[in-house]
Amino acid sequence: MAESLERGRTRVRGFADPEMDYQLMRQLGATRYGGASVGECLALAARITDADPASWVQVFAAAGRRQEADADARAARGHAISARDQYLVACNLYRAAEYYASIQDPEHAVLGLASRRCFLTAMHQGGLACEEWWFSLDDQRLPAYYVRAPRNGSAQGPGHVLAIVSGYDGTLEESWLMYGAPASERGHDVLLFSGPGQMDAWRFNAQSHFRPDFEHIGRAVVDRVLALPGMQASRLALMGISFGGYFATRIAAHEPRLGALIANSPIIDLHAYMTSFTGLDPAELSDDEDFGPDDLPHIPDHVMDAQKRAMSANIMLRMGQASFRDTYRYLKQFRVEDSDLARITCPCLALVGEGEGAAPQQQAGHFVAHVGGPATPHVFTAEQGADGHCQNANPGFSAAVSMDWLEETLG
Structure with missing residues (x-):
C-alpha cells in the first residue's frame, strides 16, 4: 500500500461561523505588513472551537505571550530586527484576543495594554520615532501615537501628515499595520488617534x-498637528476606517482645516448601516423582546449563541445604554446630514467593498454625490480578494489605492 505524501500538518481551514471566519481573515490580512504569519494563523484556528469567543481568546492570548517572550529573548541577544518583527506579531495576537474578550472582564484591558506594550517596543527596536500623544475630553485620557517618517537630508519638519482614526473594534496598533506602515514608507508622518468608546480608550477609561459629536476630539487633533513647526493645513489628511468612516466624515464636516479626507467606508447614518446587517431594527423591539446586559446569561443557546451574546453585551456597554433597544435608538444620533456633507470641500476618497452589502454601497454613493468638494469613489471587488469590510483580507492593495490617491491629490 502506497503511503501518502504530506509536506506538513497545517491545513487551510476556516470557520463555519461567518463572523469568526471574518476575524480569521482579518488576522491573515495583517501578514502584509508584519502583523501575523499565515502558518501561525491557521495553526491557531485549528485549536479554536467554532463560534466560541472564550476559546478564541484563550488560544490567541497564549500565542501572544509566547511570541512576546520570544521577542524578549531575541532583543536580549541583540537581534533588533528579529525582535521588532516578533513584537509586532505578538502585538496583533493580543489585539485579536482583545477583540473577543468581554469588556466586563479585567482581562480585556490586560490584553489591550499588552498589545500596546509590544507595539511600542517594536517601534523602538525598529528605530522608528514613535511618540505617545494624549488628548483629553470629558476627563478621559485618549491615547494616540505620532510616528515621524525618516527624514531625508536636512529636512526637520513634517511633510504630509496622515491622521487615522479607526472604528468600533479597531485599535491604534492595527491601524498602523493596515495604513500607517505603508504611509510611513512613502514618507508621510502618521498620527493614530482615538476617541471615547473606542478600544484604545477603554484600556484607560472604564465605561468610556x-x-x-466626534468633531470635538477632531478639533483637538487638528489643533495639535497644525501646531507642529512648519506644518500647513493643506498637507494634513484625515482617514477613517470602519466606524471611523463616520468619525472622520463628522470631523471633516465641522473642520475646514484639512487637505484631504479618506473614508473607508463613508458612513453617514450609523443606525441604517447597522440595521442593514441585522435584517431588522432593534430600536422597534417591544418591552417583552428587549433585553439588557444582565439578561444575556439567561438567554438559551438556541436563541442566541455565545458569540452573539458577547457582541450584544459589548455594543450596549460601549454605547452606554441600558438595553439593546436603547442602543439602536441611540445610534440614530450618529448621522451626517446633507448640509454637513456640503461643508466638506477638501478632496475626498470614498472606499467600499462590493461584498459589504447594499446599504454601505448606497451610503458611499450618497457621500460622493453630496460632499462639497471633489470626490473619488473606489469599489473593491471579490476578484481582488478585497471585497470585504475595510479590505482586511488585502490591506496592501487597499493601501496602494489610498496612498497613491493621497500623493496624487496633495502633491
Whole structure:
C-alpha cells in the first residue's frame, strides 16, 4: 500500500461561523505588513472551537505571550530586527484576543495594554520615532501615537501628515499595520488617534462611551498637528476606517482645516448601516423582546449563541445604554446630514467593498454625490480578494489605492 505524501500538518481551514471566519481573515490580512504569519494563523484556528469567543481568546492570548517572550529573548541577544518583527506579531495576537474578550472582564484591558506594550517596543527596536500623544475630553485620557517618517537630508519638519482614526473594534496598533506602515514608507508622518468608546480608550477609561459629536476630539487633533513647526493645513489628511468612516466624515464636516479626507467606508447614518446587517431594527423591539446586559446569561443557546451574546453585551456597554433597544435608538444620533456633507470641500476618497452589502454601497454613493468638494469613489471587488469590510483580507492593495490617491491629490 502506497503511503501518502504530506509536506506538513497545517491545513487551510476556516470557520463555519461567518463572523469568526471574518476575524480569521482579518488576522491573515495583517501578514502584509508584519502583523501575523499565515502558518501561525491557521495553526491557531485549528485549536479554536467554532463560534466560541472564550476559546478564541484563550488560544490567541497564549500565542501572544509566547511570541512576546520570544521577542524578549531575541532583543536580549541583540537581534533588533528579529525582535521588532516578533513584537509586532505578538502585538496583533493580543489585539485579536482583545477583540473577543468581554469588556466586563479585567482581562480585556490586560490584553489591550499588552498589545500596546509590544507595539511600542517594536517601534523602538525598529528605530522608528514613535511618540505617545494624549488628548483629553470629558476627563478621559485618549491615547494616540505620532510616528515621524525618516527624514531625508536636512529636512526637520513634517511633510504630509496622515491622521487615522479607526472604528468600533479597531485599535491604534492595527491601524498602523493596515495604513500607517505603508504611509510611513512613502514618507508621510502618521498620527493614530482615538476617541471615547473606542478600544484604545477603554484600556484607560472604564465605561468610556461612544458619542456622535466626534468633531470635538477632531478639533483637538487638528489643533495639535497644525501646531507642529512648519506644518500647513493643506498637507494634513484625515482617514477613517470602519466606524471611523463616520468619525472622520463628522470631523471633516465641522473642520475646514484639512487637505484631504479618506473614508473607508463613508458612513453617514450609523443606525441604517447597522440595521442593514441585522435584517431588522432593534430600536422597534417591544418591552417583552428587549433585553439588557444582565439578561444575556439567561438567554438559551438556541436563541442566541455565545458569540452573539458577547457582541450584544459589548455594543450596549460601549454605547452606554441600558438595553439593546436603547442602543439602536441611540445610534440614530450618529448621522451626517446633507448640509454637513456640503461643508466638506477638501478632496475626498470614498472606499467600499462590493461584498459589504447594499446599504454601505448606497451610503458611499450618497457621500460622493453630496460632499462639497471633489470626490473619488473606489469599489473593491471579490476578484481582488478585497471585497470585504475595510479590505482586511488585502490591506496592501487597499493601501496602494489610498496612498497613491493621497500623493496624487496633495502633491
